[in-house]
Amino acid sequence: MANESTTIEIGESSTMTKRTSHVVVDEKKKGFVAATAGGGYKRGLAIFDFLLRLAAIVTTITASSVMYTAEETLPFFTQFLQFQAGYDDFATFQFFVISIAMVASYLVLSLPFSIVSIIRPLAAAPRLILLISDTVVVTLTTAAAAAAAAIVYLAHNGNPNTNWLPICQQFGDFCQAVSSAVVAASIAVVFFIILIVISAISLKRH
Template identity: 40%
Template sequence: MVLESGEVSRDSTQKQVMNRGISVLELLLRTLAAVGTFGSALAMGTTKETRPFSSQFFFKAEYNDLPALTFFVIANSVVCGYLVFSTPLSIYQLIRSAAKISRIILVIFDTVMMALLTAGASAATSIVYLAHQGDGNANWTAICQQLNNFCGRISGSLIGSFVSIVLIMLIIITSTVALSQLHK
Protein backbone atom coordinates (compact mmCIF):
# COMPACT_ATOMS: atom_id res chain seq x y z
CA MET A 1 0.00 0.00 0.00
CA VAL A 2 1.48 3.33 -1.01
CA LEU A 3 0.36 6.62 0.44
CA GLU A 4 1.35 10.00 -0.88
CA SER A 5 3.56 11.54 1.73
CA GLY A 6 2.56 15.16 1.07
CA GLU A 7 -1.14 14.50 1.45
CA VAL A 8 -0.75 12.65 4.71
CA SER A 9 1.36 15.32 6.35
CA ARG A 10 -0.90 18.17 5.20
CA ASP A 11 -3.91 16.31 6.58
CA SER A 12 -2.20 15.62 9.89
CA THR A 13 -0.96 19.22 10.23
CA GLN A 14 -4.50 20.46 9.70
CA LYS A 15 -5.73 18.14 12.42
CA GLN A 16 -2.97 19.22 14.76
CA VAL A 17 -3.93 22.86 14.30
CA MET A 18 -7.57 22.00 14.91
CA ASN A 19 -6.72 19.98 18.02
CA ARG A 20 -4.59 22.82 19.32
CA GLY A 21 -7.53 25.17 18.83
CA ILE A 22 -9.79 22.78 20.73
CA SER A 23 -7.23 22.58 23.54
CA VAL A 24 -7.11 26.38 23.86
CA LEU A 25 -10.92 26.47 23.98
CA GLU A 26 -10.93 23.73 26.60
CA LEU A 27 -8.42 25.59 28.75
CA LEU A 28 -10.58 28.71 28.57
CA LEU A 29 -13.75 26.77 29.46
CA ARG A 30 -11.93 25.09 32.34
CA THR A 31 -10.81 28.43 33.76
CA LEU A 32 -14.29 29.94 33.47
CA ALA A 33 -15.89 26.90 35.11
CA ALA A 34 -13.37 27.10 37.96
CA VAL A 35 -14.27 30.77 38.49
CA GLY A 36 -17.99 29.92 38.41
CA THR A 37 -17.77 27.14 41.00
CA PHE A 38 -15.48 29.23 43.19
CA GLY A 39 -17.94 32.12 43.10
CA SER A 40 -20.85 29.82 43.93
CA ALA A 41 -19.06 28.16 46.85
CA LEU A 42 -17.98 31.54 48.19
CA ALA A 43 -21.39 33.19 47.81
CA MET A 44 -23.17 30.29 49.50
CA GLY A 45 -20.49 29.72 52.14
CA THR A 46 -20.39 33.30 53.36
CA THR A 47 -24.15 33.84 53.51
CA LYS A 48 -25.29 34.77 56.96
CA GLU A 49 -28.34 36.59 58.22
CA THR A 50 -28.97 37.39 61.83
CA ARG A 51 -32.51 38.19 62.89
CA PRO A 52 -33.79 39.36 66.29
CA PHE A 53 -34.83 36.47 68.48
CA SER A 54 -38.47 37.49 68.35
CA SER A 55 -38.60 36.26 64.75
CA GLN A 56 -40.58 33.10 64.52
CA PHE A 57 -38.06 30.45 63.55
CA PHE A 58 -34.53 31.65 63.03
CA PHE A 59 -31.99 33.26 65.19
CA LYS A 60 -29.12 33.11 62.71
CA ALA A 61 -29.45 31.69 59.21
CA GLU A 62 -26.36 30.12 57.67
CA TYR A 63 -25.77 27.71 54.83
CA ASN A 64 -24.91 24.86 57.21
CA ASP A 65 -28.38 24.93 58.75
CA LEU A 66 -29.53 22.94 55.71
CA PRO A 67 -27.62 19.79 54.67
CA ALA A 68 -28.41 20.32 50.97
CA LEU A 69 -26.74 23.74 51.03
CA THR A 70 -23.72 22.29 52.83
CA PHE A 71 -23.49 19.63 50.11
CA PHE A 72 -23.70 22.42 47.52
CA VAL A 73 -20.70 24.21 49.04
CA ILE A 74 -18.70 20.97 49.28
CA ALA A 75 -19.54 19.91 45.70
CA ASN A 76 -18.59 23.32 44.31
CA SER A 77 -15.35 23.39 46.27
CA VAL A 78 -14.34 19.88 45.15
CA VAL A 79 -15.12 20.62 41.50
CA CYS A 80 -13.30 23.97 41.68
CA GLY A 81 -10.26 22.23 43.19
CA TYR A 82 -10.37 19.57 40.48
CA LEU A 83 -10.60 22.17 37.71
CA VAL A 84 -7.61 24.04 39.08
CA PHE A 85 -5.52 20.85 39.37
CA SER A 86 -6.55 19.60 35.93
CA THR A 87 -5.33 22.78 34.26
CA PRO A 88 -1.69 21.60 34.04
CA LEU A 89 -2.86 18.45 32.24
CA SER A 90 -4.91 20.66 29.95
CA ILE A 91 -1.84 22.79 29.18
CA TYR A 92 0.15 19.61 28.52
CA GLN A 93 -2.44 18.68 25.89
CA LEU A 94 -2.04 22.11 24.36
CA ILE A 95 1.66 21.44 23.89
CA ARG A 96 1.45 17.78 22.93
CA SER A 97 -1.75 17.78 20.93
CA ALA A 98 -1.55 14.04 20.20
CA ALA A 99 -1.76 13.04 23.87
CA LYS A 100 -4.50 10.43 23.92
CA ILE A 101 -4.42 8.68 27.30
CA SER A 102 -4.36 11.97 29.22
CA ARG A 103 -7.40 13.16 27.26
CA ILE A 104 -9.36 9.98 28.06
CA ILE A 105 -8.47 10.29 31.75
CA LEU A 106 -9.63 13.91 31.73
CA VAL A 107 -12.95 12.98 30.08
CA ILE A 108 -13.58 10.34 32.75
CA PHE A 109 -12.91 12.77 35.59
CA ASP A 110 -14.82 15.58 33.86
CA THR A 111 -17.87 13.32 33.60
CA VAL A 112 -17.72 12.37 37.28
CA MET A 113 -17.23 16.01 38.31
CA MET A 114 -20.13 17.13 36.14
CA ALA A 115 -22.37 14.61 37.91
CA LEU A 116 -21.16 15.80 41.32
CA LEU A 117 -21.73 19.46 40.48
CA THR A 118 -25.17 18.79 38.98
CA ALA A 119 -26.14 16.81 42.08
CA GLY A 120 -25.05 19.62 44.38
CA ALA A 121 -26.74 22.34 42.36
CA SER A 122 -30.04 20.44 42.01
CA ALA A 123 -30.24 19.43 45.66
CA ALA A 124 -29.67 23.05 46.65
CA THR A 125 -32.16 24.31 44.06
CA SER A 126 -34.97 22.13 45.38
CA ILE A 127 -34.31 23.44 48.90
CA VAL A 128 -34.11 27.06 47.70
CA TYR A 129 -37.40 26.55 45.86
CA LEU A 130 -38.93 25.21 49.07
CA ALA A 131 -37.59 28.19 51.03
CA HIS A 132 -39.30 30.52 48.55
CA GLN A 133 -42.56 28.67 47.97
CA GLY A 134 -42.97 26.32 50.90
CA ASP A 135 -45.19 23.30 50.47
CA GLY A 136 -48.76 23.29 51.68
CA ASN A 137 -49.18 19.53 51.43
CA ALA A 138 -46.24 18.74 53.67
CA ASN A 139 -46.91 21.78 55.88
CA TRP A 140 -43.48 23.23 55.16
CA THR A 141 -43.67 27.00 55.39
CA ALA A 142 -41.80 29.39 53.10
CA ILE A 143 -39.00 30.93 55.14
CA CYS A 144 -38.10 33.69 52.69
CA GLN A 145 -40.55 36.22 54.09
CA GLN A 146 -38.45 36.32 57.24
CA LEU A 147 -35.09 35.99 55.54
CA ASN A 148 -35.02 38.17 52.45
CA ASN A 149 -31.29 38.73 52.36
CA PHE A 150 -30.42 35.08 53.04
CA CYS A 151 -32.79 33.87 50.32
CA GLY A 152 -31.45 36.34 47.78
CA ARG A 153 -27.89 35.21 48.36
CA ILE A 154 -28.58 31.47 48.24
CA SER A 155 -30.64 31.89 45.06
CA GLY A 156 -27.93 33.96 43.40
CA SER A 157 -25.18 31.52 44.29
CA LEU A 158 -26.90 28.82 42.23
CA ILE A 159 -26.23 30.73 38.99
CA GLY A 160 -22.45 30.23 38.98
CA SER A 161 -22.95 26.55 39.55
CA PHE A 162 -25.40 26.07 36.68
CA VAL A 163 -23.20 28.05 34.29
CA SER A 164 -20.27 25.82 35.30
CA ILE A 165 -22.32 22.69 34.59
CA VAL A 166 -22.89 23.88 31.02
CA LEU A 167 -19.19 24.75 30.67
CA ILE A 168 -18.07 21.30 31.85
CA MET A 169 -20.58 19.75 29.46
CA LEU A 170 -18.92 21.72 26.63
CA ILE A 171 -15.48 20.57 27.84
CA ILE A 172 -16.60 16.92 27.62
CA ILE A 173 -18.00 17.43 24.12
CA THR A 174 -14.94 19.28 22.80
CA SER A 175 -12.66 16.63 24.30
CA THR A 176 -14.67 13.93 22.59
CA VAL A 177 -14.41 15.71 19.24
CA ALA A 178 -10.67 16.17 19.75
CA LEU A 179 -10.25 12.47 20.57
CA SER A 180 -12.11 11.45 17.43
CA GLN A 181 -9.59 13.50 15.40
CA LEU A 182 -6.52 11.69 16.71
CA HIS A 183 -4.57 9.11 14.79
CA LYS A 184 -3.20 6.43 17.00
Protein backbone atom coordinates (compact mmCIF):
# COMPACT_ATOMS: atom_id res chain seq x y z
CA MET A 1 0.00 0.00 0.00
CA ALA A 2 2.87 2.33 0.73
CA ASN A 3 4.23 2.16 -2.91
CA GLU A 4 2.55 2.65 -6.33
CA SER A 5 1.47 0.77 -9.54
CA THR A 6 3.07 -2.68 -9.41
CA THR A 7 3.64 -2.47 -5.73
CA ILE A 8 -0.01 -1.72 -5.20
CA GLU A 9 -0.80 -4.88 -7.05
CA ILE A 10 1.53 -6.81 -4.79
CA GLY A 11 -0.01 -5.19 -1.78
CA GLU A 12 -3.53 -6.08 -2.91
CA SER A 13 -2.82 -9.67 -3.73
CA SER A 14 -0.82 -10.24 -0.60
CA THR A 15 -3.57 -8.67 1.48
CA MET A 16 -6.10 -10.93 -0.19
CA THR A 17 -3.94 -13.95 0.48
CA LYS A 18 -3.51 -12.90 4.05
CA ARG A 19 -7.22 -12.26 4.44
CA THR A 20 -8.10 -15.63 2.93
CA SER A 21 -5.62 -17.45 5.10
CA HIS A 22 -6.80 -15.47 8.07
CA VAL A 23 -10.40 -16.49 7.39
CA VAL A 24 -9.36 -20.10 7.03
CA VAL A 25 -7.47 -20.02 10.32
CA ASP A 26 -10.39 -18.25 11.94
CA GLU A 27 -12.85 -20.85 10.71
CA LYS A 28 -10.53 -23.61 11.84
CA LYS A 29 -10.34 -21.97 15.26
CA LYS A 30 -14.12 -21.58 15.34
CA GLY A 31 -14.55 -25.23 14.38
CA PHE A 32 -12.11 -26.27 17.05
CA VAL A 33 -13.87 -24.18 19.68
CA ALA A 34 -17.27 -25.55 18.62
CA ALA A 35 -15.93 -29.11 18.69
CA THR A 36 -14.49 -28.56 22.14
CA ALA A 37 -17.71 -27.02 23.47
CA GLY A 38 -19.84 -29.75 21.82
CA GLY A 39 -17.43 -32.37 23.11
CA GLY A 40 -17.72 -31.01 26.63
CA TYR A 41 -21.50 -31.05 26.69
CA LYS A 42 -21.59 -34.41 24.97
CA ARG A 43 -19.07 -35.77 27.47
CA GLY A 44 -21.38 -34.58 30.25
CA LEU A 45 -24.28 -36.42 28.59
CA ALA A 46 -22.10 -39.54 28.24
CA ILE A 47 -21.22 -39.47 31.95
CA PHE A 48 -24.91 -39.07 32.82
CA ASP A 49 -25.64 -42.01 30.49
CA PHE A 50 -23.05 -44.14 32.33
CA LEU A 51 -24.51 -43.28 35.76
CA LEU A 52 -28.06 -43.98 34.53
CA ARG A 53 -26.90 -47.38 33.28
CA LEU A 54 -25.45 -48.17 36.71
CA ALA A 55 -28.78 -47.17 38.32
CA ALA A 56 -30.69 -49.27 35.79
CA ILE A 57 -28.45 -52.29 36.56
CA VAL A 58 -29.26 -51.98 40.27
CA THR A 59 -32.98 -51.56 39.51
CA THR A 60 -33.24 -54.54 37.16
CA ILE A 61 -31.22 -56.86 39.42
CA THR A 62 -33.47 -55.83 42.32
CA ALA A 63 -36.62 -56.43 40.26
CA SER A 64 -35.49 -59.82 39.05
CA SER A 65 -34.29 -61.06 42.44
CA VAL A 66 -37.34 -59.75 44.33
CA MET A 67 -39.56 -61.62 41.87
CA TYR A 68 -37.35 -64.71 42.06
CA THR A 69 -37.47 -64.88 45.85
CA ALA A 70 -41.18 -63.99 46.15
CA GLU A 71 -42.75 -66.96 47.87
CA GLU A 72 -45.33 -67.47 50.53
CA THR A 73 -46.46 -70.55 52.36
CA LEU A 74 -49.72 -70.33 54.23
CA PRO A 75 -49.57 -71.38 57.89
CA PHE A 76 -52.27 -74.05 57.45
CA PHE A 77 -52.22 -77.21 55.37
CA THR A 78 -54.23 -80.37 54.79
CA GLN A 79 -52.90 -83.89 54.76
CA PHE A 80 -52.15 -83.81 51.03
CA LEU A 81 -51.78 -80.19 50.18
CA GLN A 82 -49.69 -77.31 51.40
CA PHE A 83 -50.80 -73.89 50.24
CA GLN A 84 -47.85 -72.19 48.69
CA ALA A 85 -47.35 -69.51 46.03
CA GLY A 86 -44.10 -68.82 44.22
CA TYR A 87 -43.00 -67.03 41.08
CA ASP A 88 -42.77 -70.37 39.24
CA ASP A 89 -46.50 -70.96 39.65
CA PHE A 90 -47.08 -68.28 36.99
CA ALA A 91 -45.65 -68.55 33.49
CA THR A 92 -45.68 -64.74 33.20
CA PHE A 93 -43.58 -64.30 36.34
CA GLN A 94 -41.05 -66.83 35.04
CA PHE A 95 -40.85 -64.81 31.84
CA PHE A 96 -40.39 -61.69 33.99
CA VAL A 97 -37.48 -63.16 35.98
CA ILE A 98 -35.68 -64.43 32.88
CA SER A 99 -36.14 -61.36 30.70
CA ILE A 100 -35.30 -58.82 33.41
CA ALA A 101 -32.15 -60.84 34.23
CA MET A 102 -31.27 -60.71 30.52
CA VAL A 103 -31.82 -56.96 30.53
CA ALA A 104 -29.48 -56.62 33.53
CA SER A 105 -26.79 -58.62 31.68
CA TYR A 106 -27.26 -56.48 28.59
CA LEU A 107 -26.81 -53.33 30.69
CA VAL A 108 -23.53 -54.67 32.10
CA LEU A 109 -22.32 -55.49 28.57
CA SER A 110 -23.33 -52.01 27.37
CA LEU A 111 -21.10 -50.27 29.93
CA PRO A 112 -17.93 -50.46 27.76
CA PHE A 113 -19.76 -48.66 24.93
CA SER A 114 -20.86 -46.01 27.39
CA ILE A 115 -17.24 -45.61 28.56
CA VAL A 116 -16.10 -45.26 24.94
CA SER A 117 -18.67 -42.47 24.57
CA ILE A 118 -17.16 -40.70 27.59
CA ILE A 119 -13.63 -40.98 26.19
CA ARG A 120 -14.63 -40.04 22.62
CA PRO A 121 -17.79 -37.94 23.04
CA LEU A 122 -17.97 -37.03 19.34
CA ALA A 123 -17.85 -40.61 18.03
CA ALA A 124 -21.22 -41.50 16.51
CA ALA A 125 -20.82 -45.28 16.15
CA PRO A 126 -20.99 -46.34 19.84
CA ARG A 127 -23.91 -43.94 20.35
CA LEU A 128 -25.83 -45.44 17.44
CA ILE A 129 -25.15 -48.98 18.65
CA LEU A 130 -26.32 -48.06 22.14
CA LEU A 131 -29.46 -46.31 20.85
CA ILE A 132 -30.56 -49.22 18.65
CA SER A 133 -29.87 -51.92 21.23
CA ASP A 134 -31.48 -49.83 23.98
CA THR A 135 -34.60 -49.53 21.83
CA VAL A 136 -34.83 -53.29 21.40
CA VAL A 137 -34.17 -53.94 25.09
CA VAL A 138 -36.68 -51.32 26.29
CA THR A 139 -39.46 -53.26 24.54
CA LEU A 140 -38.34 -56.47 26.29
CA THR A 141 -38.33 -54.69 29.67
CA THR A 142 -41.73 -53.10 29.03
CA ALA A 143 -43.19 -56.39 27.86
CA ALA A 144 -42.02 -58.19 31.00
CA ALA A 145 -43.25 -55.41 33.28
CA ALA A 146 -46.64 -55.05 31.57
CA ALA A 147 -47.35 -58.79 31.40
CA ALA A 148 -46.48 -59.18 35.07
CA ALA A 149 -48.59 -56.12 35.90
CA ALA A 150 -51.60 -57.65 34.14
CA ILE A 151 -51.26 -60.84 36.22
CA VAL A 152 -50.68 -58.87 39.44
CA TYR A 153 -53.83 -56.87 38.71
CA LEU A 154 -55.71 -60.14 38.23
CA ALA A 155 -54.27 -61.56 41.45
CA HIS A 156 -55.42 -58.46 43.32
CA ASN A 157 -58.86 -57.99 41.78
CA GLY A 158 -59.74 -61.26 40.11
CA ASN A 159 -62.20 -61.36 37.24
CA PRO A 160 -65.78 -62.25 38.16
CA ASN A 161 -66.75 -62.68 34.49
CA THR A 162 -64.39 -65.61 34.03
CA ASN A 163 -64.59 -66.80 37.63
CA TRP A 164 -60.91 -66.10 38.24
CA LEU A 165 -60.77 -65.41 41.97
CA PRO A 166 -58.28 -62.98 43.52
CA ILE A 167 -55.51 -64.76 45.40
CA CYS A 168 -53.99 -61.76 47.12
CA GLN A 169 -56.42 -62.11 50.03
CA GLN A 170 -54.63 -65.34 50.93
CA PHE A 171 -51.16 -64.58 49.62
CA GLY A 172 -50.78 -60.94 50.65
CA ASP A 173 -46.99 -60.95 51.14
CA PHE A 174 -46.40 -62.72 47.85
CA CYS A 175 -48.54 -60.17 46.01
CA GLN A 176 -46.69 -57.30 47.66
CA ALA A 177 -43.28 -58.66 46.66
CA VAL A 178 -44.43 -59.26 43.09
CA SER A 179 -45.93 -55.75 42.85
CA SER A 180 -42.63 -54.24 44.05
CA ALA A 181 -40.79 -56.13 41.33
CA VAL A 182 -43.18 -54.75 38.72
CA VAL A 183 -42.69 -51.21 40.03
CA ALA A 184 -38.88 -51.65 39.88
CA ALA A 185 -39.12 -52.88 36.28
CA SER A 186 -41.28 -49.86 35.38
CA ILE A 187 -38.64 -47.54 36.85
CA ALA A 188 -36.08 -49.34 34.67
CA VAL A 189 -38.28 -48.59 31.63
CA VAL A 190 -38.21 -44.87 32.51
CA PHE A 191 -34.39 -45.06 32.82
CA PHE A 192 -34.23 -46.63 29.36
CA ILE A 193 -36.38 -43.88 27.84
CA ILE A 194 -34.02 -41.26 29.32
CA LEU A 195 -31.01 -43.24 27.99
CA ILE A 196 -32.49 -43.26 24.48
CA VAL A 197 -33.21 -39.52 24.62
CA ILE A 198 -29.60 -38.89 25.72
CA SER A 199 -28.25 -40.97 22.83
CA ALA A 200 -30.53 -39.13 20.38
CA ILE A 201 -29.38 -35.71 21.57
CA SER A 202 -25.74 -36.81 21.40
CA LEU A 203 -26.21 -38.05 17.84
CA LYS A 204 -27.70 -34.74 16.72
CA ARG A 205 -25.46 -32.63 14.52
CA HIS A 206 -24.56 -29.27 16.05
